[in-house]
Amino acid sequence: MDFLLHERVRRGDQAAFAEIFDEHARVVYAHAIRTTGDWALAEDVMSLTFLEAWRLRDKLRGEVRSVRAWLLGIATNVMRNTARAARRHREAMSRLPPPEGLPDFSDDVVGQLADVQRLAAVARALHRLKRTEREVFTLVVWSDLGYAAVAEALGIPVGTVRSRLSRAREKLRGLVEEELAAGSHGAEPRTHNGHISQSGVTAARAFHRRSTR
Template identity: 55%
Template sequence: MELSQRARLRAGDQGALGELFDTHAQAVYGYALRTLGNWAAAEDVVSLTFLEAWRLHRKIHDGDDDLRPWLFGIATNVLRNTTRATRRHRAAMSRLTECRSAPDFADELVSRIDDSAQLAAVHRALPGLRRSEREVFRLCVWVGLDYASAAEALGVPVGTVRSRLSRARARLRSLAEHELTQGREPARTIGQVRGGGFEAARSLQEEIR
């Protein structure tokens, strides 16, 4: 009887890890890029995620062969640590210089899309959510995990995912509308990742409804 990918990975099969990387690395990269807005940092997150996956491979619990919830749970933890480190770095730099913040380099990696103003407003509004709401929004909307998979990834009940996503969508609608009424110049935001075929299925304006 052929072992599942989950069983092979838990047994220490490096080939299973390679298959996991081939299947999901681009999705992890897109998740990290949309979160951080920096291609180099996103690549680091991919590397750290799969290194951590290998370190934890013996702790994989029983389940079906869908390893996305487990993998994106690891990616979320890596992003939490990365975001904290980035905040500390920015705080330190702000004490050293009065220069304006560096531009977001994500626009170098994406193609222009029709509703750029709405997407830019949503992207600017995301920091206004609680971290737990941002994580649920990113996993369910950007990555495409269902409620159960997102709950497994975050280690919370399915009902918590539903309520957090509902709050995130409602608050994003309000914040994005406020951003749009400020008359800011629309920024190019993430719709497609260069070279990897990762493409947003719908506009964020539709996804938060």
């Protein structure tokens, strides 16, 4: 069945690709939001991931053993590029004159749940890891890929996956507690169950349909 579905996708069958989207969109979104801690950015990452997957659909000929690992590898690359673009934007903005003062809306977010704060703390802690360690941790621990699948997604040996994961876990224990103790804020709220909202699926699907016409 997978072989026939992949063959249809390679031939440009958008209905077949929509089946892949429906099966894997939540996994890609969950990976993105846990890595970035940002709802809007995670939806962008998901949309760009499937747009890129459509562009690279010919790889389904036999180079891809696990579609989920393939898509999460693409999502990881999308987030790398997004981080570079954000860094360049921050550098450009830092050269501009400071803006005028804005009203303080802090009272509006007093009711945020503790899990939102923890998600933000984890996201900040993750970004204190080396990029290579962060990518392995999110794919193995949060996206539940096996070592071999992560090795395939990132193009690295299985032994490297194991060593990077071990280092990441050891560092994160302390980093998350440091971030929670600091009590800083800055992450977008997430849904209570930590997964993609239906509006996110709808928006991403619409983006994909427009982009593949």
